[in-house]
Amino acid sequence: MGMRLALLLCVLCLVVSHTHAHGSRRDLGRSSAEQAVSTSPTTCPAGLGSGNKLPLVHRLSPCSPLGSGARKPSLHETLHRDGLRLRYLSKVQQAAAAAPAPSPSATPASGLSVPATQNVISSLPGVYDYTVIAGYGTPAQPLPLYFDFSGMSNLRCKPCFSGGGAPCDLAFDPSRSSSFRSLTCGSPDCTELCSSTAPCAFTFQNSTFVFANGTVVTDTLTLSTSATFEAFAVGCLQLDNMFIGHDGVAIGNIDLSRSRHSLATRVLGSSPPGTAAFSYCLPADTDTHGFLTIAPTLSDYSNAAGVKYVPLVTNPSGPNFYYVDLVAIAINGNDLAFPPAEFRANGTMIDAQSAFTYLNPPIYAALRDEFRKAMAQYPPAPAFSDLDTCYNFTGVDKIYLPDITLRFGNGETMDLDDRQFMYFFREHLQDAFPFGCLAFGAAAEENFLGNLLGSQVQRTKEIVFDVLGSKVAFVPSRCGLR
Ligand SMILES: *[C@@H]1O[C@H](CO)[C@@H](O)[C@H](O)[C@H]1NC(C)=O
Ligand SMILES: *[C@@H]1O[C@H](CO)[C@@H](O)[C@H](O)[C@H]1NC(C)=O
Numbered sequence: 420m421g422m423r424l425a426l427l428l429c430v431l432c433l434v435v436s437h438t439h440a441h442g443s444r445r446d447l448g449r450s451s452a453e454q455a456v457s458t459s460p461t462t463c464p465a466g467l468g469s470g471n472k473l474p475l476v477h478r479l480s481p482c483s484p485l486g487s488g489a490r491k492p493s494l495h496e497t498l499h500r501d502g503l504r505l506r507y508l509s510k511v512q513q514a515a516a517a518a519p520a521p522s523p524s525a526t527p528a529s530g531l532s533v534p535a536t537q538n539v540i541s542s543l544p545g546v547y548d549y550t551v552i553a554g555y556g557t558p559a560q561p562l563p564l565y566f567d568f569s570g571m572s573n574l575r576c577k578p579c580f581s582g583g584g585a586p587c588d589l590a591f592d593p594s595r596s597s598s599f600r601s602l603t604c605g606s607p608d609c610t611e612l613c614s615s616t617a618p619c620a621f622t623f624q625n626s627t628f629v630f631a632n633g634t635v636v637t638d639t640l641t642l643s644t645s646a647t648f649e650a651f652a653v654g655c656l657q658l659d660n661m662f663i664g665h666d667g668v669a670i671g672n673i674d675l676s677r678s679r680h681s682l683a684t685r686v687l688g689s690s691p692p693g694t695a696a697f698s699y700c701l702p703a704d705t706d707t708h709g710f711l712t713i714a715p716t717l718s719d720y721s722n723a724a725g726v727k728y729v730p731l732v733t734n735p736s737g738p739n740f741y742y743v744d745l746v747a748i749a750i751n752g753n754d755l756a757f758p759p760a761e762f763r764a765n766g767t768m769i770d771a772q773s774a775f776t777y778l779n780p781p782i783y784a785a786l787r788d789e790f791r792k793a794m795a796q797y798p799p800a801p802a803f804s805d806l807d808t809c810y811n812f813t814g815v816d817k818i819y820l821p822d823i824t825l826r827f828g829n830g831e832t833m834d835l836d837d838r839q840f841m842y843f844f845r846e847h848l849q850d851a852f853p854f855g856c857l858a859f860g861a862a863a864e865e866n867f868l869g870n871l872l873g874s875q876v877q878r879t880k881e882i883v884f885d886v887l888g889s890k891v892a893f894v895p896s897r898c899g900l901r
């Protein structure tokens with residue numbers, strides 16, 4: 420059958436630039452950069468897709484449910500969200516480290532049973548950047564949802580007890596669905612401690628505050644009119660304080676992690692051999708389109724130009740997350756002086772929700788020092804929170820940036836372009852094009868000292884998650900290049 424969903428993204432992107440190779444350097448035309456964020460008319464997907472298309476939009480896009488009313492986050496807010504994300508990841512890792520290592524045949528620690536989520540889901544406000552319109556229930560109620568690797572899919576459900584960010588009128592209404600089922604405590608999918616006839620209820624809380632509560636339910640998930648998943652389990656949130664301070668675009672998330680209940684796991688269970696779990700493209704420009712594909716056929720990539728395969732590795736400190744085997748970083752062709760073991764020590768996670776890339780602190784310091792040497796001709800600008808390598812480009816016509824290359828354990832390399840490693844501040848300051856920062860920071864969260872590849876560094880490549888084959892493919896030719 421080969422269910423294949425090519426999902427259109429319309430994206431409002433923060434960095435717009437053309438690059439032209441000049442030997443080992445690039446220049447960034449000021450005039451192209453000054454085109455800034457295009458406001459050209461965009462065709463927005465309306466409601467559920469037909470055929471096998473599922474619309475996916477950036478939350479700042481004119482196509483987002485908040486439309487043009489969506490407030491742009493300041494850089495500080497973006498950084499704050501990344502900080503919260505790191506804290507979340509570190510807590511999940513701590514919890515996993517404290518728990519006995521799951522054996523492969525045992526019930527995996529799904530999002531439904533990750534104890535650390537009690538405190539930490541609340542730490543996620545606004546970290547997600549892309550929403551997808553998916554249907555839940557029969558008939559399908561179209562809902563704006565994030566996609567992430569958090570280990571559990573959640574929806575805000577009616578009746579709503581109190582407001583986080585999402586308005587209750589967007590929430591899922593179980594009473595209007597004929598296929599809605601509540602799980603009971605006795606169900607194997609319910610990991611909560613409760614009596615066997617009661618609904619499978621959960622509460623996320625710390626000692627002083629309840630972030631959310633709800634029940635685990637199942638219903639039909641509809642990605643498009645031709646792709647549905649019956650009895651898809653989600654946390655149906657009654658009390659939802661998780662997204663306080665969030666823009667309130669989405670009413671939940673679809674989990675694509677390795678968790679037993681994730682959509683990725685479900686897709687793999689029902690797909691023919693030779694199928695990847697999913698792929699996505701996060702384009703770097705406003706006027707290029709990206710996509711999310713569920714269950715893409717692997718042979719489709721064998722002839723794609725520039726495709727590179729990198730092993731996906733598992734990491735006991737985050738068994739539901741996706742890690743790659745990063746072993747070196749080169750700047751202008753010279754590897755930073757760290758052995759592969761140093762890069763591998765705490766792993767390199769791929770995360771679609773943090774904006775920037777975070778490195779183990781000594782590795783980041785070495786990259787920063789080399790970058791500063793290569794950028795010595797430009798006046799520095801003040802640091803902004805986690806981004807401490809910033810420049811004042813006022814009056815500069817062309818910016819010459821060093822090359823940055825990621826090297827992986829199987830010998831593959833990824834050359835980053837400036838749209839992947841530079842963050843320009845057009846959006847946040849009055850000036851047209853005054854500042855830019857290296858979009859990398861130190862993973863300074865005390866329990867997250869590994870590396871994390873954020874969404875910006877993944878832009879311009881289609882990223883194919885071949886979970887069964889334990890590899891991830893980076894496909895530059897199919898992702899939003901102009
Ligand atoms: C519980 O979480 C709330 C909200 O984030 C926070 O204000 C409070 O300090 C936390 N309590 C403890 C004991 O950590
Ligand atoms: C969630 O909290 C509200 C308000 O305290 C309560 O009325 C409701 O029963 C709780 N729901 C669950 C599933 O625990």
Ligand SMILES: *[C@@H]1O[C@H](CO)[C@@H](O)[C@H](O)[C@H]1NC(C)=O
Nearest residue numbers: 799800801811812813814853
């Ligand atoms: C950036 O440089 C311009 C031109 O030299 C200067 O006028 C401006 O004050 C600088 N801005 C900051 C924040 O340093």
Ligand SMILES: *[C@@H]1O[C@H](CO)[C@@H](O)[C@H](O)[C@H]1NC(C)=O
Nearest residue numbers: 761764765779865866867868
């Ligand atoms: C790995 O993380 C632990 C804490 O989680 C830290 O103590 C250790 O220094 C880290 N290793 C490296 C090489 O950064």
